[in-house]
Amino acid sequence: MTCAGCGGVGASPCRGCIHKLIPAKPPCPAGVDSCAAAFLFTGVGRTLISSLKYQNQRQSLAWLSSAVAQLVLAQNPARLDVVTWVPTTARRRRSRGYDQAELLARRVARRLRVDSLGLLLPQPSRSSASQTGLNAAERYERVAFRAHRKAVGLSVLVIDDVITTGASIEAAAAALRSVGASQVHAGAAAFTPAPADR
Numbered sequence: 001m002t003c004a005g006c007g008g009v010g011a012s013p014c015r016g017c018i019h020k021l022i023p024a025k026p027p028c029p030a031g032v033d034s035c036a037a038a039f040l041f042t043g044v045g046r047t048l049i050s051s052l053k054y055q056n057q058r059q060s061l062a063w064l065s066s067a068v069a070q071l072v073l074a075q076n077p078a079r080l081d082v083v084t085w086v087p088t089t090a091r092r093r094r095s096r097g098y099d100q101a102e103l104l105a106r107r108v109a110r111r112l113r114v115d116s117l118g119l120l121l122p123q124p125s126r127s128s129a130s131q132t133g134l135n136a137a138e139r140y141e142r143v144a145f146r147a148h149r150k151a152v153g154l155s156v157l158v159i160d161d162v163i164t165t166g167a168s169i170e171a172a173a174a175a176l177r178s179v180g181a182s183q184v185h186a187g188a189a190a191f192t193p194a195p196a197d198r
């Protein structure tokens with residue numbers, strides 16, 4: 001195995017790369033009971049996520065899911081009934097063949113010994129365009145989801161790979177609450193720092 005952070009032979013991420021990750025404290029988006037991210041989306045943290053997202057390098061998933069699960073538990077959620085994820089657009093999923101947030105969510109759920117279920121669908125008319133290249137306000141306007149009614153009464157953990165503006169998590173929480181979810185918690189591998197911190 002090679003480290004997705006530096007390309008060295010051995011664990012991924014290797015100890016040297018783990019040491020370089022910067023802890024993150026994302027603000028809690030509206031409608032979300034707790035929010036955790038493992039590290040800042042910069043430097044090695046950015047390389048780790050990009051290798052998963054764009055090159056389908058899965059060797060870091062075990063470590064990432066363990067880190068996210070531990071942070072979620074550290075937030076002391078009263079209970080967790082199900083783990084779901086922020087879905088990527090159908091078009092992107094087709095072109096990549098996988099959804100990196102789902103890959104992470106399935107593993108986080110296993111660590112937490114909770115079921116994982118796809119509870120969110122993109123709203124077709126508003127989220128069909130790729131978000132890359134849009135500014136925060138444009139992204140906010142375009143993000144919307146529909147939630148499955150199975151979420152009624154459940155405490156749901158929503159997983160994403162990267163939290164940037166928080167708009168996706170906020171929209172996911174709104175959709176889940178609209179069908180009666182009792183609690184919404186959020187967890188991500190990385191959080192994009194404010195421009196001044198980059």
Ligand SMILES: [Zn+2]
Binds near residue numbers: 003
């Ligand atoms: Zn490394």
